[in-house]
Amino acid sequence: MPEFFAHRRPGRPGLAVFLHAGDPPLDTLPDLMAMLDENEVDCLELAVPFPGSATDGPVVRASADRALADGATLRSVLDTVASARPGLRRLRIALLADWSHTVRGTAPADFAAAVRDAGCDGLLLHGLPPRLRAAHYEAVRRAGLPLVTTCYAVSGPGTLAEAADLASAYLYLVAHYGRSGTTAALDRDRLGQVLTTLRATASAPVAVGFGIRTADDITRVAALGADAAVVGSAGVARIEQARVLGRDPVAELCSFVRGLRAPARALTGQPEERNDTHDRP
Template structure:
């Protein structure tokens, strides 16, 4: 996977509306990372989004990273891509996603919603300010923009800041110092630290020492929580990231796979996810290590 576009303005910007008091992961207990769940909107169906959010609330999940589904994502593996395809086959559109969030939002107490949108499939051709305002007005708490062309980043990210919509920024553990610094400078919702290169749902080895060092750097420079994703599948993985200093973790493919399994078996996907979250919250040993390299499946 190529170096991600830093999701922040390309020039110095005014401080975002969320500061160190960001509501993202504010409910996390001392010593325990916050928990974000990635899901494609529409898988499970949008009609159950209120029930799904209520379950996440009851289960102590801090954030739903809700993706507007788009086809053939170059950074996602087969599990997430199949999930997006199911949602698209059911007719899920960006407008339908925002309408579903707006309908579900009034009953939501704890979890925050960060909308993930792909520029090419979802945003291209729209006015940046109009899009940012629509996301804000639907009740989303933050926005992660994926794949914005370099020449258009400034207009889109400036529009997000003007709309008062907090930004999720991204960088890799292997990113260069300038990319890491820019991600820290412009994050106003949370900073998503991608643990390794590759597609989601694929096997990869990563360097524990490097990851720990980047987490330490980001926590000293970012004004918002640092959430680590790619490779978080078990309570043991979460325990390890807690040791390394992560403020939060992002669980993606592992949860999406449980939805796929539930649907194939005719089980309730919301209850399947409830069980999975309980498993993640259960204490468990950190994965075994061999030197400073550790293999994790995302």
């Protein structure tokens, strides 16, 4: 199985961008995907919207609510992905689906096959009950669909080991505990230690998310040993800004993504200024 961030340039970390399918409306998604592909984004972490996420802050929750109000469903999301997928050259798509809102009631094998057949390159299952993990993970494996696993920098050794063992797309390491959009300071020593542990055992790349907003942030987590960075609510906020101001969301997100790929400034070890933009894994 090829490495998930195989198209990244040598010496440059992979980049994944999180968005809700349906925010902006689904008919914009093919253009968004094409733009991300052209701007060398490695992965679109595409969430099927679900309400009331306990792990998300207000920016991502509002985005999910807008997408749901516009009628985004699993079927419409997968159909849109399937129509856009043949035109993509490098962008990989990792679908994020909530078990309770999206997956429950569907046989694990049927769900995994539907995600695979739509052209998704990986799957992250959110809120999957522990008693059902074995069945769903086996169905994902049998479907030949790479799995995204998650853990926290504060997770115990057993959780870290399980995430490393099961990840076949990438392992999503959440930099700090809390809701997306929080601005907790990055514990670099702790994060570096965890990255060293995970990379010693994981066969899949390790991507760090939460608090990643700028090219400098991406450089910092890469220096600590991350293979890739996940940018969430900062990009979602730009989509919201475009909606409020009546701007083209594709052009707005394009400007943001190009800033993430701009050369990072020299890092001095001093904390940089922060704005109030929320962030998401």
